Amino acid sequence: MVESGFYHALKVDGDKCFGCTHCMNVCPTAAIRIRDGVATIRPDWCVDCGECMRACPVDAFYVEQDDFDKIFQYKCRVALVPAVLIGQFPEKVTEAEIFSVMRELGFTHVFQTEHTAGIISRSMVEAAREMEDKPVISSFCPAIVRLIQIKFPSLLDQVMRIKPPIDASAVYFRKRLEDEGIHPDDIGIFYITPCAAKIAAVKSPVGEEQSPIDGVINMQFIYNKIYKRIKSRHETSSISPGEMLPLLSPGSIKYSLTGGEASRMEGRCLAIDEIHNVIEFLEKLEHDEIEGVDFLELRACDQSCAGGVLVGGNRFLTTERLNKRAGRFEGVADIPGDIKAYTHFMSNNLDIGLLEPRSMMALDEDMGEAMRKMQQVRHLMCFLPGIDCAACGAPNCQSLAEDIVRREAQLSACVFIQRMMEKHSKLSGEHALKIIEKIWGKNRLDKDCKKKGAADEANIEE
Structure with a gap:
């Protein structure tokens, strides 16, 4: 299903x-x-x-994304902060200042997302020992989980069904606040997200009926609001000491960076970041070209979460700052004391449900019909030029052929086919122009000196 x-x-x-x-x-x-x-x-x-x-x-x-004012729908307003937010700020800005300003913005509680990384890692090691198919694949990055669902469904059984820190920490903190006497309806947990994929994962979680997160806030948006206040304080020398949260271990601080998971697992472990690199590796894995690997940490972004599309700062500087921060906290326990008190609860709430395939490769739900359509695609490729110019509005000739079989495009969308049809009087020049306009819009071929790179580009009206 x-x-x-x-x-x-x-x-x-x-x-x-x-x-x-x-x-x-x-x-x-x-x-x-x-x-x-x-x-x-x-x-x-x-x-x-x-x-x-x-x-x-x-x-x-x-x-x-969610409007920031959504947090005020709750009496208890929780900010779930990933380490990469801290890595955005210059080293002179302390964690205590950042957390203090977040409270001023309206949050009643601030927690760090990687607070549960230690207990998650322990559960992952235990689960990996029991999984027969290797390599075991991390479920940390929601973009990668969805990628496997649609492009590599045969590998789904190898994806570890354990919650990532964003979900595990939300479950833990909600339980802790409820135990403190706060009514469940009064608790709103908001994740400060470095990427779009985590927003999608909250709104339609994979393997879960409902996300434990109530809302997501763009990291770049919240960073700008925090840093503006902090710079104002530094300029006036009115710096508040702020507040400190429980310290994270070095491994937890670096958990969302490349190698953060792989460094904690057993056996031969590989960490691969940037989605095109991941796809190249998974293709080799699917074709049995990879042997002897026990665990794969796969992240969609270059430098992992430090390179998220909603992270405003430079990903390499962010990584450097977090590594330096981790160096200052050597000796901090990997599993905080408050987590140990909830060990049994967390052990029973770390699993995620079944991951269902959503193959993009299937041309039809009926296997026989899908095979027939695949033959149609191969037949169409005999006629398409294989130049992959994208002038048809599809990324390559293969995609156009598949779109045609799905009845989402026509062969005449190819400009080279158009020329051949015109040569044999099977298509008029006027009709060919209409096809181009349908793909690229009317007047697209008209002279326009204000477009990017043209003579009057600098005179484009704002």
């Missing part, structure tokens, strides 16, 4: 988009097409990795 449709945090602003194909060319799952001169996202293939958002030259992609 296939799960209901994914929620997607990434959206396209049609007023900004001019169909430049940058996004389509970098999308790792070929989920983007150009229609009427605007990028469109195929929802059943998108994994919210954010590559399109990075590549867009006009910021036409944006993230749909």
Whole structure:
């Protein structure tokens, strides 16, 4: 049974988009097409990795997120803060200052997401010992879990069904606050997210009926609000000592960075970041070209969460700052004392449900019909030029052939086929122009000296 449709945090602003194909060319799952001169996202293939958002030259992609004022719907307003938020700030800014300002912004409680990393790692080691199929694959990155669902469904059984810190910590802190006497309806837990994929994971969790998170807040947005207040304080020398939260161990601080999980697992472990690198490796794994690996830590972003699309700072500087921070806390317990008191509770609440395949490769639910359509695709590829120019509004010839078989496009969308059809009087020049306009929008071929790179680009009206 296939799960209901994914929620997607990434959206396209049609007023900004001019169909430049940058996004389509970098999308790792070929989920983007150009229609009427605007990028469109195929929802059943998108994994919210954010590559399109990075590549867009006009910021036409944006993230749909919760309004900050949503936190005030709750009496107990909890900010779940990942370590990479701390890594955004210059070293002179202390953790205590950051947490203090977050309270001033309206949060009643601030907790660190990686607080549960130690107990999660222990559970992962135990689970990996029992799993027969190797390598075992981490479930930390929601973009990667969705990628495997749609592109590598045969590997789903190897994905470890253990909650990542964002979910585990939300479950733990909610339980702790309830034990302190706070009514469940009064508790709102908000994750400060470095990426779009985690927004999607909260809105439509995979393997779970409902997320333990009540809302998500763009990390860049909250960083700007915090840093503005802190700089103002530094300028006036009115620096508050702030408050400290329980210290994280060095391993927990670095948990969301590349190698953060792999360094804690047993056997031969590999850490691979950036989604195209991950895809290349998983293709080798699927074809049995990889042997002797026990555990795979896979992250969609370069430098893992430090390179998230909603992280405003430089990913390499963020990584450096977190490594330095970890060095200052050598000797801190990997599993905090308060977590030990909830060991039994956490052990019973770390599992996630069954992960269902959502294969993008299947051309039809009926196997026989799918095979017939695959033959159609191969037949169409005999005629398509294989140039992969993307002028048809699809990323490559293979994608166009599949779109045609799905009845989402026509062979005449290919500009080279158009020329051949015109040569044999099977298509008029006027009809060919209409096809181009349907893909790229009307007047797209008109002279325009204000477009990017043209003579009058500097005179574009704001």
